[in-house]
Amino acid sequence: MDREIQNGAYSGRVMTEEQMEILRKQIAVYAVICDQLVLLHNSLSSYHPLSSGVRPMVGGYFDPMGASSSSHRISTRHRWTPTSTQLQILESIYDEGSGTPNRRRIREIATELSEHGQITETNVYNWFQNRRARSKRKQPQTTTANGQADDVAVTTEERRSCGDSGGLESYEHILFPSPDLGIEHLLSIGKFMET
Amino acid sequence: MDREIQNGAYSGRVMTEEQMEILRKQIAVYAVICDQLVLLHNSLSSYHPLSSGVRPMVGGYFDPMGASSSSHRISTRHRWTPTSTQLQILESIYDEGSGTPNRRRIREIATELSEHGQITETNVYNWFQNRRARSKRKQPQTTTANGQADDVAVTTEERRSCGDSGGLESYEHILFPSPDLGIEHLLSIGKFMET
DNA sequence: GAATTATGAATGAATG
DNA sequence: CATTCATTCATAATTC
Structure with a gap:
């Protein structure tokens, strides 16, 4: 039950570049979505323009490019992607058969690999996860010499009471909206913003 | 093509707490705006035969099996997968800080969410489990300072935005939309709001 | 340079 | 609650 402070040396409350990247993406995405929705709405119903307060400071406050604010370019x-050196090290560690690296081990590895290129502990973690999963999936295929085999699995899933609920339902809220919503609702968002 | 490796991990480029706050707000605001815009659009254009006149989901998302497996994949x-609405509700509940929902609460939530798509209590339970575990992992939370300050400092609902990051990855295909915006775009938007 | 493959990452569910 | 597994998605890398 020991709690590790990971690399706890970052001074105070700052964000790593990775975190900044995430936020950047989120903001840009939302901005684009809003933009698209406004355009779509306007094109479909030639009626009141919604573009009033909808798209604030896309590149205004936080413009990583410093370039044209009309361009939505973000994030390069x-x-x-592991460097070849990193990959080699990872593979060798994996081959050591030390099974699943625990948190501390992950941190060690990440630290070591950071000597050879940018990397985070999450990267290492994911890499091992994927490595394991992949090698497991490859193996059973070799043993099936009998023609029957075909594809297996799929059996374990039936039990869940979920039923279907495919990806299609994600459009549900678009195609069958709740009817009661007015423009004033949208506008009220505006002042939420200025707090 | 060579890619430079910046070993100097966090050289420069950090944000102050204040800036983080602003970004959080922006993201939260965008989230709300997007949601409202979708609803607004739908309520205003409910007379348009959106789902009949134009071939929907031409936007390319819903083709998970088209190129990969030409065989069966009877799917089910x-x-x-939570719908965007469900996700928003879940997030907001999570942000209320009402810790671990007990059985009764889970049931309530599941009932409420079932209005917006198929869901079971187990789903809700798992979601909260995962949400908690992963937010813990994702936010190393410096732990630098003495005792207080950190966790209680963030006041309101904008805290949610940091942990998310998930489905908003694939924004690139709509960054530079063709001038004639169609329903496809909206649908593709729906996609990654849901993912 | 479009199509395909390989793989990093996200996440619902299972296990301890 | 902590980890791990299984599946899926997005995209870097690669092929044709």
């Missing part, structure tokens, strides 16, 4: 770096 | 999506 997305997904971590 | 196995795992529950």
